Amino acid sequence: MISFDLKCGHDHVFEVWFRSSADYETQRGGGLLLCPTCGDDRIEKAVMAPAVAAKGNQKASSGTDLAMPEGAGAVPVMSKADAERIGALMTALAQAQSEMIGQSEWVGERFADKARAMHYGETESRLIHGTANVRETREMLEEGLPVAPLLIPIAPPDQVN
Numbered sequence: 376m377i378s379f380d381l382k383c384g385h386d387h388v389f390e391v392w393f394r395s396s397a398d399y400e401t402q403r404g405g406g407l408l409l410c411p412t413c414g415d416d417r418i419e420k421a422v423m424a425p426a427v428a429a430k431g432n433q434k435a436s437s438g439t440d441l442a443m444p445e446g447a448g449a450v451p452v453m454s455k456a457d458a459e460r461i462g463a464l465m466t467a468l469a470q471a472q473s474e475m476i477g478q479s480e481w482v483g484e485r486f487a488d489k490a491r492a493m494h495y496g497e498t499e500s501r502l503i504h505g506t507a508n509v510r511e512t513r514e515m516l517e518e519g520l521p522v523a524p525l526l527i528p529i530a531p532p533d534q535v536n
Contacts, residue, residue, distance in 0.1 A: 376528075383410035384417035394528055406509045416509040469527050476525075479504045481532050487511040494520045506531075 379399060382388045387410050393399040399420075402408050408418040453461075479502035482489045486505030492498040504525065507515065515522050 380421040381408065381410075381418050382421035383413060383415035385410065385413050385415055387412040387415070388421045392528060394530065398528065407506065409509055409512060414513065465527075472525060472527055472529075475502070476504055476529065478502055481505060483531060487515055490515060490520050490522055491518070494518070 376392050377395060377399075378390055378392050380388055381391055389411055391399075391408070393402070403418060406416060409416055410418065482503045482505040484506055486503065486507045489498075489503050489505070493500045493503075507522075512522070
């Protein structure tokens with residue numbers, strides 16, 4: 376997994392996790408990325424500050440100290456306890472999503488059509504997951520369909536995650 380800071384055309388910056396850099400490029404090229412703040416689909420990578428650790432001969436007095444001298448683009452250092460809590464939360468989130476997907480049917484690129492058919496009572500409602508482009512996503516949300524993105528990216532059943 377890799378994390379990128381992304382920025383929309385309205386300068387909203389947000390973090391997104393991808394399976395790989397290639398996965399980011401595929402989703403961006405396919406118009407699958409939206410700003411969570413305004414829905415803009417003009418998405419680019421934002422400038423990210425590197426996480427630079429303190430030198431081995433320097434001692435940080437607490438988990439909130441800065442790893443670099445003042446004025447040198449300092450980045451707060453995360454405490455080990457905070458990192459462990461975040462790791463545990465991500466693991467729990469991934470497990471919950473995995474359980475939900477285990478009860479859901481993969482419908483691939485037919486997601487928008489299947490979701491509409493269930494929403495309008497044309498077929499029986501059930502849990503589904505798949506892909507939708509920016510236009511389809513906007514239209515479904517405008518129609519009031521109860522859709523949401525997966526919080527942790529997954530590979531379709533025919534690909535390795």
